[in-house]
Amino acid sequence: MTCDIAANEITAFIGPSGCGKSTVLRCFNRMNDLVPSARVGGSIRYKGHDVYAEGVNAAEVRRRIGMVFQKPNPFPKSIYDNVAFGPRLNGKKKGLDDLVEKSLTGAALWDEVKDKLHRSGLDLSGGQQQRLCIARAIAVEPDVILMDEPCSALDPIATARIEDLMEELKREYTIVIVTHNMQQAARVSDMTAFMSVIDQEDGTRHGGLVEFGRTEQIFTHPSDPRTEGYITGRFG
Secondary structure: OOOOOOOEEEEEEEEEOOOOOOHHHHHHHHHHHHHOOOOOOOOOEEEOEEOOOOOOHHHHHHHHEEOOOOOOOOOEEEEHHHHHHHHHHHOOOHHHHHHHHHHHHHHHHHHHHHOOOEHHHHOOOOHHHHHHHHHHHHHHOEEEEEEEEEOOOOHHHHHHHHHHHHHHHHHOOEEEEOOOOHHHHHHHOOOOEEEEEOOOOOOEEEEEEEEEHHHHHHHHOOHHHHHHHHHHHOOO
């Protein structure tokens, strides 16, 4: 499995359940290090450096490559403290007010919460909570934002807000998204990777990359019949 993730673009990973999309996404910032049974092979290179090389600080990898999860997961803290948590953890003490405002503005949430920053983040709606999590991710000034099914728990209106936000965020960040929603991938992504479960010679089955290319090409003229079968609904 080899693919290049372009800077300041949205790359979508699509494919049937169980093909390894989320597992691959969590490899990008070493979240799988936190799973005792996980085993990683191959290499993931970020700006030319193997993120799994000996001596690489996993915490720094996660700062540079942030993640937003499927279900909004704000901390049981104030809106302000949710956003300031990461910067404080990294030793930042000055300029937090400006950073919180900048991050919430970047997540298209500032105007909705600027008068209630000290209320719990858990009081927000589901869509607002997800945007708060995006603000929390960008507060530590990453280069890349990983999004694992970020809209699956949201209603259509909140989903549209997140999709619009992704388009805005790619001006400053590289975004990689996993989604089961092919229409969403077609709407928001520049590149699409189709993954599927592949039969191995030894009789086992593993997830693997089938096809990777510009989104328009993948959805209109896929080169692999498995991709076409998935996109047209014949399987998956």
